[in-house]
Amino acid sequence: MDEKEIKRLKEDAVKYIIPHFASNSELAKGAKIFTKGEGCYVYDIEGNKYFDTFATLLTTVSGHNRPEIKEAIIRQLDELEFFPNYVDTFTLPLINLSRKLAQIMPGDLSVSFYVNSGSEANETALKIARQYHLENGQPHRYKFIARRDSYHATTLGASSVTGLKWFREYFEPLLPGCIFVSAARERDCPPGMDSRTYGQKLLQELEETIEDESPESIAGIIMDPLPGSNTAYPLPPAGYLEGVRALCDKYGIVLIFDEIQSGFGKTGKWFFCEHYDVVPDIMTIGKGFAGGYIPLAAAVMTKKIADVFRKKPGCELRSGSTYGGHTLACAAALANISVIEKNNLVQNAARLGAYLEKRLNEMKNKYALVDRCSGIGLLWAIILKADAKLKVGTWLRDWCWKHKMILRNNGDMLVVAPSLTISQQEADEMLDKIDQAISEAIKRFKL
Numbered sequence: 160m161d162e163k164e165i166k167r168l169k170e171d172a173v174k175y176i177i178p179h180f181a182s183n184s185e186l187a188k189g190a191k192i193f194t195k196g197e198g199c200y201v202y203d204i205e206g207n208k209y210f211d212t213f214a215t216l217l218t219t220v221s222g223h224n225r226p227e228i229k230e231a232i233i234r235q236l237d238e239l240e241f242f243p244n245y246v247d248t249f250t251l252p253l254i255n256l257s258r259k260l261a262q263i264m265p266g267d268l269s270v271s272f273y274v275n276s277g278s279e280a281n282e283t284a285l286k287i288a289r290q291y292h293l294e295n296g297q298p299h300r301y302k303f304i305a306r307r308d309s310y311h312a313t314t315l316g317a318s319s320v321t322g323l324k325w326f327r328e329y330f331e332p333l334l335p336g337c338i339f340v341s342a343a344r345e346r347d348c349p350p351g352m353d354s355r356t357y358g359q360k361l362l363q364e365l366e367e368t369i370e371d372e373s374p375e376s377i378a379g380i381i382m383d384p385l386p387g388s389n390t391a392y393p394l395p396p397a398g399y400l401e402g403v404r405a406l407c408d409k410y411g412i413v414l415i416f417d418e419i420q421s422g423f424g425k426t427g428k429w430f431f432c433e434h435y436d437v438v439p440d441i442m443t444i445g446k447g448f449a450g451g452y453i454p455l456a457a458a459v460m461t462k463k464i465a466d467v468f469r470k471k472p473g474c475e476l477r478s479g480s481t482y483g484g485h486t487l488a489c490a491a492a493l494a495n496i497s498v499i500e501k502n503n504l505v506q507n508a509a510r511l512g513a514y515l516e517k518r519l520n521e522m523k524n525k526y527a528l529v530d531r532c533s534g535i536g537l538l539w540a541i542i543l544k545a546d547a548k549l550k551v552g553t554w555l556r557d558w559c560w561k562h563k564m565i566l567r568n569n570g571d572m573l574v575v576a577p578s579l580t581i582s583q584q585e586a587d588e589m590l591d592k593i594d595q596a597i598s599e600a601i602k603r604f605k606l
Contacts, residue, residue, distance in 0.1 A: 160204065165205065168192060168204065169190040169192060169204075172190040172192060173186055195224075196215075196223025196224050197222075197224045198222045198224070198580060199214075199222060199223075199578050199580065199581055201565070207563060208563060209560075209564060209565050210563065210565065210585070210588065210592075211565045211577070211578075212565060212566050212567070212574075212575050212577050213388075213566070213567045213574060213577070214447075214576055217425070217446045217447060218446045218447055218451030219447075219578050220423050220424060220425065220450055220451075220495070220499065220579045220580075221450045221498040221502075221578065221579065221580060222579075225494075225495075227494050227497065228450055228452050228494040232453070232487055234490070235486060235490035236487060239486055240487060241482075241485055241486045241487065242486060243481060243482070243483075243484075244273060250484075250489070252486055252487075252489035252493060253273070253484045253486065255493055256493045259493060259496055260459060263496065264429075264459055265430055266438030267461045268438065268439070268441075268442055268459045268460065269462055270460050270461070270462060270465035271457045271458070271460075272287070272476065273483040273484030273489075274456050274457065275455065275456060275480065275483060275485070276445060276454060276456050277312060277417075277419035277445035277446060277456050278312035278314045278317055279456060279480065279483075280419065280444065280457060280458050281311045281317040281381070281415075281419070281443050281458075282314045282316045283458045283478055284379075284441045284443050284458045285303060285316055285334075285381070286316075286476075286478050287441060287458060287478075288303070288379035288413040288415065288440075289301060289378050289379075290468070290477065291378075291464055292378050292413075294467040294470075294474050295467060299375060300375065300376060300377060300378040301376065301378055302338060302376050302377045303320050303334075303337050303377070303378060303379050303380070303381055304368060304369070304377060304379075305320035305321070305322055305337060305381050305382065306340055306341065306343065306386075307339050307340070307342050308323060308342040309321065309342065309383050310322075310383070310386075310387055311381060315330060315334065318333055319334035319337045320334075320337050320381050322342070323389060336376075338368060338372055340361075340368050341364055342393075343358070343382075344386070344390070344395070344396075345357070345393065345396045346393055346394075346533060347393075353397075354397040355397040355398050357396045358395070358396030358397050358398040359398065359402070361399060362398075362403070362406065365402075365403065365406060366406055369410055377412050378412070379412060379413040379414070380406075380407060380412055380414055381415040382403070382415070382416065382417065383416070384400055384431050384432050384437070385418075385420075385421040385431040385535065385538070387421070388567065388574045388576065391533050391542055391572050391574075392533055392534040392535065392538045392539065392540050393533055394533070394535065395435075400432065400437040404438075404439075414439040415440065415441045415442075415443065416432055416441070417443050419443055419445040419456065422444045422445075423444070423446075423447035423448060423495075423499065424447070424499055424504055424508050425447065425538050425576065425579065426508070426512070426538060427508045427509030427512050427535065427536035427537075428505065428536075431535075434535075440460060440461055440463070441458055441459065442458075442459050442460075443457070443458050445457070447495075448492050448495070449492040449495055450491065450494075450495035452491040452495070453485065453487050453488040453491045455484075455488035502580070507579055507580070507581075508536045509536060511581060511583060512534075512535060512536035514583065514586060515534075515537065516534075519539060519541065519575075520532060522541070522590070522594055525594075527606070528600065528601055528606050529542075529543060530543060530544035534575075537577055537579065537581070539574070539575045539576070540572050541574075541575070541593070542571065543571040544571075545571055547571060549604055551600055551604060552568040552569070552571040552572060552573060553568060553570075554600055555593075556568040556573075558599060558600070559596055573593070
């Protein structure tokens, strides 16, 4: 492709498309167009090869261009490209995937409702919780408790339980009855207080909120057990998740875990909540579910929740979409899960996660610019200690881009979340480049 055509494509990209969470200042520098992927790498339209440290927005857990997944899609395409999961109709990939999910999901989470994105999954989970109570003769349960600083979606309903102002402020008023409690981050534990005591303090706040709002009015509590890249993957205080589960049981509240970012092996277990042996009533999954090949997400619930929608005519869940549980997407997801299992990618995430933690802590001890590192498995964040006006994090991101590596930053927080397929050699190359970038930033800003 000649330079003239590339220039025209970049101009047309900006002219005809509004990107998701667009940045006009970045677009002013020119569109970035990608044309090929392989493993942990992607190629742009000029043929440059980049290491992607963020797994294509946390989706390509099995890497790009995986032959097993491509072949599964093609095989299904030769049979039946699509038929909707609607009223009383199913397809073979949908059934087989659901059987597999019932095997790998924690606890008694075994019944799936399929959608196309994480936003839809969280939106649906809220609807499930509300209608669950209605079917049980408690239509007055309509409120949701969520946590400050947690992200759950961009739809109006799920934005209502997102505790980050930036995602909410332009679209208010949002869903009524959404109440927020403090974020639960072990790193926020006050000096002199141990982690378990801090967890109990947060649980006391949560229970007081439930009592203040009236337990009989609350439909559900939604939380990301491991908050995502917007807040640096902070681990919860000791005993906190177990305590939330106990409070939901005590007051008859539906517990929803959003594992859209953290699910499918990224933390060194299939799902983050397994580190704490806590099982929600509904779990939302997406992103890495189908490996980035075709959009797919789901709200997976316990049999206890699902059965209220199946007991008789007239009590069915009133939700749906045309493409939820798309036939090809289910085939891709099933193949993606098979790749993860056969190649021991969850174990690889645990092993290399321990290695990343060691290397990142060495970086923290080496550079005063690095304030702290937080995360688990292959989900990590590097928090910088610099004047925000300098925009050091953005400078580091741009330096890495010039040196053929894609690095995500949220202000002065750098996020590392590669594919589960990453090798130790690739991990070393990634970390060495970040180390070099930080060293150059210290010289550049005289830090």
